[in-house]
Every structure is written in structure tokens, then in C-alpha cells.
Amino acid sequence: xxxxxxxxxxxxxxxxxxxxxxxxNVIKIILGILIIDYAVNMLLVLVGYRRDGVAPILSEGQxxxxxxxxxxxxxxxxxxxxxIVIGLGLTALMVAMAIRxxxxxxxxxxNEIRKLKG
Amino acid sequence: MDALVPLLVVVPFGxxxxxxxxxxxxxxxxxxAEGGESAGDLAxxxxxxxxxxxxxxxxxxxxxxxxxxLALLRADIGHIYVGGWGDEKSALGIELVxxxxxxxxxxxxxxVALVSIIFSWSYMRxxxxxxxxxxxFLLMTGAMNGVVLAGDLFNMYVFLEIAAISSYALVAxxxxxxxxxxxxxxxxxxTVGSAFILVGVTILYSxxxxxxxxxxxxxxxxxxxxxxxxxxxxAALLGGLALKAAMVPFHAWLPDAHPSAPAPISAMLSGVxxxxxxxxxxxxxxxxxxxxxxxxAAILMxxxxxxxxxxxxxxxxxxxxxxxxxxxxxSQAGYIVLAFGVAAHLLATGGDRNIAGLCIFGGLxxxxxxxxxxxxxxxxxxxIEQQTGTRMLKEMGGLTRRMPVTSFCCRxxxxxxxxxxxxxxxxxxxxxxxxxxxxGQLVLAAIAAGVAVGTLLMYVKVQRYALEGxxxxxxxxxxxxxxMMCVGLVLLAVVCVVAGLALLPLRDVVFGPAEDVLLGAAGxxxxxxxx
Numbered sequence: 001x002x003x004x005x006x007x008x009x010x011x012x013x014x015x016x017x018x019x020x021x022x023x024x025n026v027i028k029i030i031l032g033i034l035i036i037d038y039a040v041n042m043l044l045v046l047v048g049y050r051r052d053g054v055a056p057i058l059s060e061g062q063x064x065x066x067x068x069x070x071x072x073x074x075x076x077x078x079x080x081x082x083x084i085v086i087g088l089g090l091t092a093l094m095v096a097m098a099i100r101x102x103x104x105x106x107x108x109x110x111n112e113i114r115k116l117k118g
Numbered sequence: 119m120d121a122l123v124p125l126l127v128v129v130p131f132g133x134x135x136x137x138x139x140x141x142x143x144x145x146x147x148x149x150x151a152e153g154g155e156s157a158g159d160l161a162x163x164x165x166x167x168x169x170x171x172x173x174x175x176x177x178x179x180x181x182x183x184x185x186x187x188l189a190l191l192r193a194d195i196g197h198i199y200v201g202g203w204g205d206e207k208s209a210l211g212i213e214l215v216x217x218x219x220x221x222x223x224x225x226x227x228x229x230v231a232l233v234s235i236i237f238s239w240s241y242m243r244x245x246x247x248x249x250x251x252x253x254x255f256l257l258m259t260g261a262m263n264g265v266v267l268a269g270d271l272f273n274m275y276v277f278l279e280i281a282a283i284s285s286y287a288l289v290a291x292x293x294x295x296x297x298x299x300x301x302x303x304x305x306x307x308x309t310v311g312s313a314f315i316l317v318g319v320t321i322l323y324s325x326x327x328x329x330x331x332x333x334x335x336x337x338x339x340x341x342x343x344x345x346x347x348x349x350x351x352x353a354a355l356l357g358g359l360a361l362k363a364a365m366v367p368f369h370a371w372l373p374d375a376h377p378s379a380p381a382p383i384s385a386m387l388s389g390v391x392x393x394x395x396x397x398x399x400x401x402x403x404x405x406x407x408x409x410x411x412x413x414x415a416a417i418l419m420x421x422x423x424x425x426x427x428x429x430x431x432x433x434x435x436x437x438x439x440x441x442x443x444x445x446x447x448x449s450q451a452g453y454i455v456l457a458f459g460v461a462a463h464l465l466a467t468g469g470d471r472n473i474a475g476l477c478i479f480g481g482l483x484x485x486x487x488x489x490x491x492x493x494x495x496x497x498x499x500x501x502i503e504q505q506t507g508t509r510m511l512k513e514m515g516g517l518t519r520r521m522p523v524t525s526f527c528c529r530x531x532x533x534x535x536x537x538x539x540x541x542x543x544x545x546x547x548x549x550x551x552x553x554x555x556x557x558g559q560l561v562l563a564a565i566a567a568g569v570a571v572g573t574l575l576m577y578v579k580v581q582r583y584a585l586e587g588x589x590x591x592x593x594x595x596x597x598x599x600x601x602m603m604c605v606g607l608v609l610l611a612v613v614c615v616v617a618g619l620a621l622l623p624l625r626d627v628v629f630g631p632a633e634d635v636l637l638g639a640a641g642x643x644x645x646x647x648x649x
Contacts, residue, residue, distance in 0.1 A: 013317070020310060029306060036313045043317060047324040076323070079272055083316065086279045090309060093286060097302050104295040115296050116303075116374045 005046060012039035026098045026108040033094065037087040041080050048076030119193040122186050123216045124200050126224060126267065127277075129186075130260030133179035134253040137172055141249040169248060173239055176252035180235045180259060184228040191221055191628065197269065213269035213330060218631025222482065223266035223398055225628070226489045229613070230389040231259040234382035237497050237606035240599070241381055241504065251291055251380070258284040258386065262394040270329040271319045271407070278315065278362070278395050282308050285391055289379045300378035304371040311361030311368070318355030321347055322407075331407050343411060355403050356417055363396020365421040365455060366428045369448050373432070376447065377440035377509070381500020384440060388447040389493035393485055397451060401458050405465075405636045415463035422456025423565060425449065430572040439499045439509050439584065443492065446535070446576060449569060450488045456566065457481030457550045460557050461636070471637060473556045478633045479625065480549035486629075487534070487542040487617060494531035494610035498524050501599035501607070502584065511580065516589030520596040525585050527607035532577040534614045537570050542618035 016039055019032025049072055056074035058067050098108070105113050193216075200212040216224075235255065242248045257280060264277030286308065290301035323329055325347055326337040341348060357368075364372040372392070376384050404414045429449030436442035457477045464474035501524045502517060503509050518525045534541035537548075547570050554563035589596075598604070617624065 013313075017310065020306060026302070033306065033309050036310065040313050040316050040320070044320050047320055075329075076320075079320075082272075082276060086276070086283075089283055090279075090305075093283060094302075094305060094309075097286075097290060097298060097305065100290070100293060101298050101302060104298060113299050113302075116299055116378075 006043070009039050009043040009046060012042065015039075024110045026101060026110060026113070029110070030091070030094045030098060034087070034091065037083075037090075041083055041087075044076045044080045044083065048073035119190065120195055120198050122190060122193075123195060123198050123214050123267065125186055126183055126190075126228075126263040127260050129179050129182055130256040130263070133175060134256035134260070137175060137249050137253045137256070140175075141168070141172060172249045173252060176256060177235050177239070179256055180228065180231050183259065183263070184225075184232045187221075187224040187228045190216060191225060212273060214267045215269035215331075216267060217635045218633070219398075219402070219482075219635040220266045222486070222628050222632040223394060224263055226486055227259065227262045227266070227390045227394055230386060230489050230493045231255075233493060233497070233606045233609050234385050234389075236609070237385070237500070237603050238380070238382040240602040241500055244504075245291070245380070251288070254284045254288050254291075255383070255386070257281075258288065258391070262390060265394050266398055269331060271322060271331060271334065272329045274399065274402075275312070275315055275319055278399070279312055281391060281395055282312060282362070285383075285387060288383045289375050289387075291380055291383070292378075297378045300371075300374035304375035307361060307368070307371045311358040314354045314358035314361075318351045318353075318358065321351035321354070325351070331402070335407050335409060338407075338409065343409060348408070352408055352414065355408075356400065356414070359396055359400045359403065360421055363392050363400060363451060363455070364425075364448055365396075365451070366425040366448065367421075369425065369429070372448060373441055373444045376444040376496075377438065381497055381503070384443075384500070385493035385496040388444065388496055389489045392447065392451060393454075393489065397454055397458075397485065400455065401636060404458070404462055410462035410465045412463060412466045415459050415466050418455055418459030418462055419559075419562070420459075422452045422454070422459050423562060424452070426452030426456060426569045427565065430569050430576070433576050434572060434579075437511055439502070439511055439514075439580065440496070441509075442511070442576065442580065443495050443499060446573065447488075447492055449573065450484070450492065450535070453547065453550055453566065453569075454481045454485050454488070456562065457484065457553060458636075460554055460559055460562065464557055465637070469557065473553060475633050475637055476549065477553035477557060478636050479629050480546055480553045482629050482632050483542075483621075483625075484546035484550060487546045487614070490610055490613045490617065491531045491535045491543060494527060494607060494614065495535065497603070497607055497610070498528035498531065501603050502528070502596075504603075505596040505599055511583035513590055514584040515587040516585075517596065518585050520589060520594075521598050523604045524599050524607060527604075527611040529581065529585060530611040530614055532580055534618070536574040536577040538574075540618050542614050542621075545618055545621050 013036055016032045016036030019035060020029055023029055023032060053072035054070050056071040056077065058064060101113060102108060107113065195216040198214040198216065200214060242251055245251065261277045261280035261284065265274055265281060268274040268277055286301055286305040289304055290297050322334055325341045326334050328334050328337060338348065361368040376387050379387060404410055404418065408414060426449050429445050429452055433442050433445035433449060436445060457480045461474040461477035464470065464477070499509070502514065502521070505521060506514055508514065530541065534543040537544045551563050551566050554566060
């Protein structure tokens, strides 16, 4: 365990970045972005993880201190939810744009979608 | 006064929601059909009269925001815990910090937003579904207000994303091939940048257990400012934010995205978005969260110098008016970041705080000025494009006679970005160059002065081709732009002239407190109170 599990999240991040940089297909680029998104979300969850931790729900009659000592950190989970929602909005926008691009250019190949100088 | 601060975010968001809801109400659509107005138009689109009501609503929301921003300027406000479950001790909940820097940024954002929405009243007539544009515009404005007011890192990230997502959609608003391509590139690069920002925020949270900027700054020294984890977080944050600010190695999206958007949006993107989401956030993170060290200062200085020089050379070669303006935005943003970098270097090495203050003042003043004159130039490029049908400088010409008001305002903008006294651009560049020289960075000062000359050349070219000479084919039939567009241009031209003349009172009232926020460590951020 230890740092290796974090490295896994970073490895996933690198895979996503590779997809965005190396692929020329619009859909594959979008998938690369999604993988980056998942990697960051996973990192967030890992940060809040505690081995053998209980769910961060305080039930009635439970001592808050004792609960806090055993539960996983709830804050990153809230952040992950927000991040997932943002990712959903982004995905919808990206896919909508990809459809429009296809209508205009008749291709998903970024090499042919280059009317601008960049 | 405290109750007004959340309104800066709530009013535009609420107005955006109401706009979309009103435009889609079935009752309204039916009434329009009875009125016989544009019955063959898009089924869900409201008629022209309804359009005007919706536009008026958007204008009113932005105007209200601008008034609130001005009212807050002199107010004494500390921390605001929205929802009321947070407090100073626990640093939980949604915290808004309205300190000097945030107040300055809020005024800049809402000033440019107000002028842009006034301008778009006439400009956006040629588009369908203008209410969608207005709703996205309001979302972007509200989100930028949120970015500068946010007191914790995650809120800042969320607002950055809202601003970014609405700007992606706005760049693509025309739905032409080039616009979609530019927007897609912008979206991909912007999203990768955001992901890195979130990685940085996550690492900082795991190290300190806090998201609150002031708390993170307090706890970071215990972790060790040069520990590998902190450096990783800093690299992720600085990389992501430099991408948002379009600093040179990360600038590829800007010259496509900014010119492709409708003119009011170009003005917003170049005028405030790269500053609120990029430069402001960079400065906040470096000065108030990570704490200025020589490494971060070196990164800022390098980014600033490279952007300044490369942006200038690329802009000089452009024939497309809007692309020229976009490249010049990169170059001018470089000035601001360079000034901040030198200030950070002085603070880190224990140099003279007054000189650091002068550099920061120069940077902030240039930030304000650039928002004013670059928005002015983008808006006038929009009116010229609308009246002549071209963006190419060589196809224009003789516009002084055809479009007197637009040309006059465009000329004021060009003169002030070129740094001609007594306009505002002259003073901010002078202050930055003097600050750099006093800080002992003579080479950087010389480069900054050289880039100022290049900027002058680039805008002489604009004057020569677009405004002077005989009217060419495209310009021969041009007429003056509609009144509302001229109003927007004149307002910004007045700001350009007045800001140059009212330099000293402005420094006392607006820039001084903002300067103190960056100069002081995060202690100022916790205090939040301006002297």
C-alpha cells in the first residue's frame, strides 16, 4: 500500500494525458479527458480513505469523537460528488461539440479539422 | 454590507436561471404566436418583444452587480460564511473573503461585463436565441465574481469550472466551423488545466487537512515548503493556472478562441476571464497560499518575460485585427505576471517591501488598464467587423470618416495600450518598468521597455491600415455602428482617459488595499480587513 496506490492514480492520469496528446480522433480525445477526470476523482477518494474505516455517517447515540477516529474522511467524498457533476456537464458539452464538428467537417479526424492557424 | 457580498454571485446566477425559464415558458411562446411576431421562427424562441424584455433583465442584473461592486469598495468587510454553519475557528462551510484584492477584481469584472452587455444589445441582434447567450454571459460573470471572492481552494476550483464551461459554450456560440474548432481546442486544453488544478488542490488538502486558503498557508510551513509533495502540488496548480492565463508555453488555445467568439465575449475573455481565472488565481495561490519563494518567483518571471516577448512578435505579424488583439493580450498579460514575479522575488529574498509594493501596484494597475483598453479594442473590432464585414486590416481603411465615434474610441484604446501619455497604459507600463529597475532587474526592465516599443508599432499598424487612408471596398459602405454599441465604446474610452489622470487617488482608494493583500502573508487574508 502506502504510496503505490497514489502512483496508480497518477498512472491513470498519464494514460489520459497520452490519449489527449497522441490521439487525433475527436472521440478518443474526449475519452482521454474522461480518463483524466476519473484519475483525479480517484485521487480525491484515496486522499480521504482510511483502512478498515466505517462509512462517514454519524448514527444516533454514537460518540462523535469515537466515530471520527474510525470513519473515513467525508470531505473528499463531497468534493468527488461535485467533481463528478462538473465532469458530467463537461462530457455533455464535449459530445455536443463533437456532433456539431462532425456536421460541419464530416470527419472526426483532428488532422482534417484545421481551418485555424493555431 | 456583508449581506451584499453573496449577491454578487447569486444575482447573475439567479438571473441566468430566470432568463432560460422565461424564454422557455410555453405560455409566452403561445402569446407570441397570437401576436403574429416571427411565427415561422424557431419553435421555442421567444419573439422580438420578449427578446427585449429578456435582454433588459440581463442588463439590469449586470448593472445591479456593478453598483454592488462599487458600493463594496469603501466598505469594511471581513469574512462571510454563507449558510451560517462555518466560523473563524473551524474554517468549514462556504467562506467568501472580500478583501482589497477581491474588491478591485470585482469592480473590474463587473465594469467590463456591464459595457459588454450594453454593447451586445445591438451587436447580438444578428444571432438567434440571444437569451441563451445572455444566460451564459451571466453565468460566466457570476462565476468570475465567485472565483475572486472564494476563500477556499475547492470553491475557487468550482467557480473556475463554471466560468470555463460557460466560456467554452460562448466561444462556440456562432456554431460556424471555425468557432466550433476553436471552442473544442479551448475546451480540451482548458479541461486538462482544470484537472491539474484539482490535483494540486487535492494534494494540498491531503497535506494540511484544510481547504481554506488562510489555514493551508498557516499549516504549510509545518509540512515543509520544499517537501516533494508541496512542490508537486505547486507544479500542478501553477501549470493549470498558467494554462488558464494563456502564458506562453500554454497559449495555443487563446489566439483561436478569443477571436472566434462574438465581440462582447472576446472582450470578456481577453479583458477579464484570463485575469480572474488565470492571473488573479496565480497571484492568490503564490502570494497567499504557497507563500512567495524564489522558485515560484522565478517561474512567474520566466512565464511573464516569455509571454511578453513571444506574444508581441506573434502579434506584429498578424493581419487579422482580432487575432492581433488576442496575441497582444498574451503579451500584455506577460507584463502583469512579470511584475508579480519580481515582487515575489523581492519578498522571498527579503528585499525592499516598498519596491515590491510598487511592482505589485504596477501589475494591478496594468491589469485594470488592460481590462479597459483591450475590451475597448475588441468591442470596436466587433463594430468594425459588423459594419465592414471584414476582420482583415488591409481591407479596411478610411474608417475615421465613415465611423467617427468607433474610430475615435478605437484610437484612444490603441494609444493607451501603446503607452502614449497621458493615457492609462503609459502610467502602468512606466510604473512596472521603474519597479523592475528599482528591484535591480535591469535586463527585465529593458525587455519590458523594448516590448512597449513593439506594442506601439503594432498599434501604429492598426491605425495606419484600419483608420487612416482612403476607404477601401469593404469600408466604403460602412456606416456608424448603432447607438448602444457606441455607448459601450465611449464608456470604456472615458475609463481609459480618466484612469490615467486619476492615478494617485485611485491608488489610495482601490489599489493600495489590494496591494497590501498580496504583500502581507496570508495573515492579511485571515484578517481580510483593509487598513
